Amino acid sequence: xxxxxxxxxxxxxxxxxxxxxxxxxxxxxxxxxxxxxxxxxxxxxxxxxxxxxxxxxxxxxxxxxxxxxxxxxxxxxxxxxxxxxxxxxxxxxxxxxxxxxxxxxxxxxxxxxxxxxxxxxxxxxxxxxxxxxxxxxxxxxxxxxxxxxxxxxxxxxxxxxxxxxxxxxxxxxxxxxxxxxxxxxxxxxxxxxxxxxxxxxxxxxxxxxxxxxxxxxxxxxxxxxxxxxxxxxxxxxxxxxxxxxxxxxxxxxxxxxxxxxxxxxxxxxxxxxxxxxxxxxxxxxxxxxxxxxxxxxxxxxxxxxxxxxxxxxxxxxxxxxxxxxxxxxxxxxxxxxxxxxxxxxxxxxxxxxxxxxxxxxxxxxxxxxxxxxxxxxxxxxxxxxxxxxxxxxxxxxxxxxxxxxxxxxxxxxxxxxxxxxxxxxxxxxxxxxxxxxxxxxxxxxxxxxxxxxxxxxxxxxxxxx
Amino acid sequence: xxxxxxxxxxxxxxxxxxxxxxxxxxxxxxxxxxxxxxxxxxxxxxxxxxxxxxxxxxxxxxxxxxxxxxxxxxxxxxxxxxxxxxxxxxxxxxxxxxxxxxxxxxxxxxxxxxxxxxxxxxxxxxxxxxxxxxxxxxxxxxxxxxxxxxxxxxxxxxxxxxxxxxxxxxxxxxxxxxxxxxxxxxxxxxxxxxxxxxxxxxxxxxxxxxxxxxxxxxxxxxxxxxxxxxxxxxxxxxxxxxxxxxxxxxxxxxxxxxxxxxxxxxxxxxxxxxxxxxxxxxxxxxxxxxxxxxxxxxxxxxxxxxxxxxxxxxxxxxxxxxxxxxxxxxxxxxxxxxxxxxxxxxxxxxxxxxxxxxxxxxxxxxxxxxxxxxxxxxxxxxxxxxxxxxxxxxxxxxxxxxxxxxxxxxxxxxxxxxxxxxxxxxxxxxxxxxxxxxxxxxxxxxxxxxxxxxxxxxxxxxxxx
Numbered sequence: 001x002x003x004x005x006x007x008x009x010x011x012x013x014x015x016x017x018x019x020x021x022x023x024x025x026x027x028x029x030x031x032x033x034x035x036x037x038x039x040x041x042x043x044x045x046x047x048x049x050x051x052x053x054x055x056x057x058x059x060x061x062x063x064x065x066x067x068x069x070x071x072x073x074x075x076x077x078x079x080x081x082x083x084x085x086x087x088x089x090x091x092x093x094x095x096x097x098x099x100x101x102x103x104x105x106x107x108x109x110x111x112x113x114x115x116x117x118x119x120x121x122x123x124x125x126x127x128x129x130x131x132x133x134x135x136x137x138x139x140x141x142x143x144x145x146x147x148x149x150x151x152x153x154x155x156x157x158x159x160x161x162x163x164x165x166x167x168x169x170x171x172x173x174x175x176x177x178x179x180x181x182x183x184x185x186x187x188x189x190x191x192x193x194x195x196x197x198x199x200x201x202x203x204x205x206x207x208x209x210x211x212x213x214x215x216x217x218x219x220x221x222x223x224x225x226x227x228x229x230x231x232x233x234x235x236x237x238x239x240x241x242x243x244x245x246x247x248x249x250x251x252x253x254x255x256x257x258x259x260x261x262x263x264x265x266x267x268x269x270x271x272x273x274x275x276x277x278x279x280x281x282x283x284x285x286x287x288x289x290x291x292x293x294x295x296x297x298x299x300x301x302x303x304x305x306x307x308x309x310x311x312x313x314x315x316x317x318x319x320x321x322x323x324x325x326x327x328x329x330x331x332x333x334x335x336x337x338x339x340x341x342x343x344x345x346x347x348x349x350x351x352x353x354x355x356x357x358x359x360x361x362x363x364x365x366x367x368x369x370x371x372x373x374x375x376x377x378x379x380x381x382x383x384x385x386x387x388x389x390x391x392x393x394x395x396x397x398x399x400x401x402x403x404x405x406x407x408x409x410x411x412x413x414x415x416x417x418x419x420x421x422x423x424x425x426x427x428x429x430x431x432x433x434x435x436x437x438x439x440x441x442x443x444x445x446x447x448x449x450x451x452x453x454x455x456x457x458x459x460x461x462x463x464x465x
Numbered sequence: 466x467x468x469x470x471x472x473x474x475x476x477x478x479x480x481x482x483x484x485x486x487x488x489x490x491x492x493x494x495x496x497x498x499x500x501x502x503x504x505x506x507x508x509x510x511x512x513x514x515x516x517x518x519x520x521x522x523x524x525x526x527x528x529x530x531x532x533x534x535x536x537x538x539x540x541x542x543x544x545x546x547x548x549x550x551x552x553x554x555x556x557x558x559x560x561x562x563x564x565x566x567x568x569x570x571x572x573x574x575x576x577x578x579x580x581x582x583x584x585x586x587x588x589x590x591x592x593x594x595x596x597x598x599x600x601x602x603x604x605x606x607x608x609x610x611x612x613x614x615x616x617x618x619x620x621x622x623x624x625x626x627x628x629x630x631x632x633x634x635x636x637x638x639x640x641x642x643x644x645x646x647x648x649x650x651x652x653x654x655x656x657x658x659x660x661x662x663x664x665x666x667x668x669x670x671x672x673x674x675x676x677x678x679x680x681x682x683x684x685x686x687x688x689x690x691x692x693x694x695x696x697x698x699x700x701x702x703x704x705x706x707x708x709x710x711x712x713x714x715x716x717x718x719x720x721x722x723x724x725x726x727x728x729x730x731x732x733x734x735x736x737x738x739x740x741x742x743x744x745x746x747x748x749x750x751x752x753x754x755x756x757x758x759x760x761x762x763x764x765x766x767x768x769x770x771x772x773x774x775x776x777x778x779x780x781x782x783x784x785x786x787x788x789x790x791x792x793x794x795x796x797x798x799x800x801x802x803x804x805x806x807x808x809x810x811x812x813x814x815x816x817x818x819x820x821x822x823x824x825x826x827x828x829x830x831x832x833x834x835x836x837x838x839x840x841x842x843x844x845x846x847x848x849x850x851x852x853x854x855x856x857x858x859x860x861x862x863x864x865x866x867x868x869x870x871x872x873x874x875x876x877x878x879x880x881x882x883x884x885x886x887x888x889x890x891x892x893x894x895x896x897x898x899x900x901x902x903x904x905x906x907x908x909x910x911x912x913x914x915x916x917x918x919x920x921x922x923x924x925x926x927x928x929x930x
Contacts, residue, residue, distance in 0.1 A: 004620055004688065004689075006620075022688070022719065022720035022893070023688070024686070024891050025891075042687075042688045042719075043622065043686055043687030043688045043689075044620060044687075044688060044689075070890050070891040071891050072891040072892065072893045074720070099720075099891075099892070099893050099894070100862070100888075100890075100891045100892035100893055101891070102889075102890050102891060103864075103889035103890060108890060109886075109890075124682075125682040125883040125884075125886060125887065126682075126686070126886065126887075126890065128682065128683050128686035128687055129686040134686070134687065137622055137624065137683070137687060138622060140623070140625075141617075141622040141623045141624075144613075144623050145613060145617050145623070148609075148610060148613050152606075152610050155469055155471075155509060157508065157602055157603060157606040158605070158606045158609050158610070159602065159606075159920055160605075160695070160712055160919065160920060161920060161921065162710060162920070162921040162923055162928075162930075163628070163695050163697075163710055164641075164697075164709065164710055164923050164928060165928065166928045166929075174645065176629075176643045176644065176645060176665065177642075177643070177644050177645065177646075177648070178641045178642070178643060178672065179641065179642050179644070179648075180639065180641060180642065180699045181642075181648070183642070183644075183646070183648070183651060183659045184658065184659060186648060186651075193649065194648045194649060200641065200699055200701075200709065200925060200926075201709075201923070201925075201926060201927065201928035202926040202927075202928075203928065205928050207643065214920065214921055214930065217589075217590045217591070217593065217930070218593050218602070218920060221489070221508055221591070221593035221594040221599070222507075222508030222509075222593055222599065222602060223469065223487070223488070223507045223508045223509060224469075224508075224509075229694065229695065230625070230628050230694065230695065232628075232629075234645045234665055236665075244629065244665065244666075245627060245628055245629055247625055254487065254507075255487035255539070255564075397565070418590035418929075418930055419590075421574075421590060421591065422590065422591075423565075424567075424568035425535050425565075425567050425568060425573060425574075425591065426489050426490075426535040426536050426537040426564075426565045426566070426567060427537065427564070427565035428487070428537045428564050428565055429564070454625065455624055455625060455626060455627070455679065455683060456626065456627040456679055458627055458629050458666070460665060460666075461665075461666060461667040462666065462667075463627075463629060463630065463631045463666035463667075463668065463670055464631075464883075465627075465679065465682070465883055
């Protein structure tokens with residue numbers, strides 16, 4: 001019977017059964033008594049499996065003693081209780097087959113030693129073989145599964161919104177152009193400009209920065225939907241918080257107010273944090289032990305703390321009372337930069353905080369104008385140690401107000417004809433938010449650079465692998 | 466208490482409870498006895514909810530009798546057993562609030578009548594309000610959830626592979642260019658060519674046609690992984706089977722042969738078909754009743770039939786024996802076009818059929834060469850009524866054979882340096898396949914045009930919404 005390593009470690013067979021496992025060598029240790037030990041991993045869990053090998057195996061000298069980190073092996077033997085500390089079960093090998101050797105072990109890029117995360121990015125095709133990236137990928141999987149499960153159990157339908165789009169959603173953020181034109185021989189119109197009629201889509205096309213507007217169209221028929229897919233930003237910012245390509249979950253709910261989605265966002269975050277603690281416990285333990293001792297505590301704190309709720313206006317007044325902490329003047333109408341967000345969550349509330357009702361002038365056209373005519377029904381969720389993790393709003397469902405806002409912001413109504421149609425035909429109050437998957441995983445694992453929580457990061461000047 | 470329509474129809478409250486539902490009007494009918502009936506939908510299930518309204522409600526004449534298809538309403542009333550045929554429970558309304566009217570009901574694009582699928586594509590922002598698109602979206606959701614669940618329960622980890630790539634995976638298929646260069650002012654190198662050093666990634670970048678190669682990198686560390694994300698093809702084919710942007714699931718397994726993934730593919734398809742029949746039963750019934758009476762039977766047939774298995778060589782000999790059915794000569798070495806695929810599945814086997822071991826000359830460089838040196842360990846799964854639904858292969862894990870193949874096909878080894886590394890360091894036999902989500906949903910629903918099973922289709926000259 002072939003078992004994965006997690007199945008052996010949990011002894012999902014009768015003790016002393018003979019099983020086969022496949023995996024890669026983490027380390028090899030030879031004792032003086034003629035017994036060798038291999039630590040084998042296969043990605044199924046954090047822990048390695050210990051293989052106990054007697055020198056009586058026929059290929060002991062010519063193969064087993066030549067095994068190095070990274071070699072792939074097939075091992076057959078008995079599952080037995082382990083006498084070694086930290087191992088529940090191990091395998092007493094009766095047969096070891098070497099499947100793949102390491103081409104020159106001395107130059108193997110991820111030999112068994114500590115590598116910096118920066119270095120590992122240069123070998124992204126191999127870094128999933130390390131403890132740390134293995135843990136990241138399992139946590140990423142756990143979170144993604146939990147997102148789909150949470151949404152499904154709460155009656156949301158997954159909707160895939162298009163990645164290639166002709167429209168610039170928010171009138172904000174640099175976009176990537178998508179084209180099949182031959183750049184060495186661009187077709188021209190009479191006026192000498194590039195003729196996009198000849199392009200694949202017959203007009204200019206870009207990679208989307210958000211699925212929200214398309215998602216609204218589906219929420220205004222199916223009531224509760226979510227998107228979960230990749231999003232693109234061509235921002236030229238070479239920081240630890242930006243990726244050109246990342247994954248985002250965006251729920252959108254009809255007949256829902258800002259309060260409704262604030263409640264949803266808090267319960268969703270708590271569900272995700274709880275799930276990761278249960279289902280990826282060993283991986284979280286690893287990050288806590290070897291990476292950042294606050295990891296587990298900060299997860300537990302999110303689960304057990306009621307999120308604070310304040311208005312933007314209240315936030316400004318708190319910041320003003322604490323102005324000695326900041327270099328620049330705090331004033332009503334300013335955007336809250338990360339410095340202010342972290343002060344509120346880390347210092348003042350010492351808890352996640354939902355800031356609501358921001359000035360309309362710093363927010364997007366689609367957010368619902370409040371009765372004060374100065375603010376919009378927007379919310380951001382700020383968490384200690386990071387700042388914003390979720391941003392959402394109630395959408396403007398009143399056609400006249402939406403049109404006024406488009407005009408005010410110099411946007412062309414014609415380009416939003418179908419979005420305006422949603423307000424002409426059975427319009428409903430509706431709200432939604434966006435949660436970036438990579439920011440969330442960085443927060444959970446305590447990893448500082450977002451490039452280390454996605455398999456193959458895309459950033460300025462970096463498209464390797 | 467606010468309930469969704471599926472919750473009311475299944476009476477997930479105590480009978481005679483007062484509840485509130487939100488939704489949109491499907492139809493209104495006024496009886497002569499002063500009672501009106503509304504059929505309300507909210508996307509939560511196929512069936513509408515019947516609302517019984519007495520003319521004693523204060524807004525009966527000035528609002529309720531003016532309600533038309535598409536108006537949004539909030540309804541409060543008692544959940545009672547329905548006396549009407551086809552309704553289990555209905556609501557006896559005590560209050561009806563109109564949330565959003567229809568701007569000119571006579572020109573409402575999706576008034577209550579039969580619309581062609583072609584027409585509905587022109588109003589993709591509203592078509593989710595129809596019975597048919599609602600059913601498609603719920604089935605799409607059910608399938609996507611089932612894919613994630615099947616993978617998770619079988620020990621696969623979800624890995625997101627990059628969408629923007631510098632490499633052309635298979636040396637096949639037209640790709641979209643991704644760029645932030647200003648096409649009106651292209652930067653030039655000394656030789657007059659476009660200078661991609663100035664582009665966002667510092668080199669030419671494209672949208673990926675498959676996540677496979679990146680997926681292999683993760684399978685060769687985590688053992689069992691799958692990708693589930695969008696894929697792009699810039700093919701200029703204006704057919705009912707092609708999209709420029711679609712979703713694909715690609716499992717990849719280490720220590721697995723072609724046989725292993727054939728078994729996996731068959732059990733996965735059966736699981737997905739079973740799940741959709743259970744969880745989207747009403748939607749499947751709708752397609753069977755009003756769209757194509759074979760829909761339900763063809764689902765059941767997939768679930769209950771053992772897939773046939775033959776070698777390509779055997780398939781050719783079958784086709785040759787039945788050559789009177791085909792215009793062109795059948796010969797060993799040719800690709801199997803849809804005509805031949807459908808003959809095998811529909812006529813000859815009358816069952817899904819897994820065709821294995823295709824000639825190497827018609828297949829991609831990464832497929833494993835068989836011992837006969839003429840064929841590769843590739844498989845396609847053909848289903849009656851469609852032809853190919855899954856394509857997969859065992860990957861070439863032997864570096865010398867891979868290199869020979871790259872050379873043979875005129876591909877530059879340097880471009881595959883990291884892919885080759887996977888064969889230099891602890892290489893393992895591994896295999897995987899790809900399943901297109903939209904093809905699958907088209908097959909399940911009996912919908913002929915793949916543009917009608919994705920929310921916002923992207924095809925040649927079409928990037929609306």
